[in-house]
Amino acid sequence: MNYVELFKALSNKSRLQMLEWLKEPELNFPEQLVAGFEHGVCVGQIQAKAGLTQSTVSEYLSILQRAGFIESKRVGQWTYYKRNEKAFTALSELIESNL
Template structure:
């Protein structure tokens, strides 16, 4: 999922109709591609959010998730320096 969210335009073409990608990708799109149930994907995304790897933004009935690049940068640096 995290890799998918690097290139939303390529990986989630179905979203073009009702919204752009400025806020990220909505749960339903991710769920369809993942092939898991809605509840599983929703929970997974909320875990990624709590961990800081994605940011969530509610817009109307949809919740959009996008990557937080800073978190990956920080993790990369952490492995370099602390681990």
């Protein structure tokens, strides 16, 4: 993926918020504490916190996933998302070495 696409994925306030929330899921999604965060955060929890339509949240998560910033896992009928910390390390290195 090219640099422009990576930065486009980060150029939306709601998508940035989602990434911030996923950085500390225990603090940001207390409703899911009982189920745990082994697989990530359920998309329904992200949608509820964002206050956006399901289709908008799905599109935003898809953009972030294509850019490599998050990973998804399907468990039964639920989809869970978590940050891909390696992508943030690579982005940091990219900025440090090229920009």
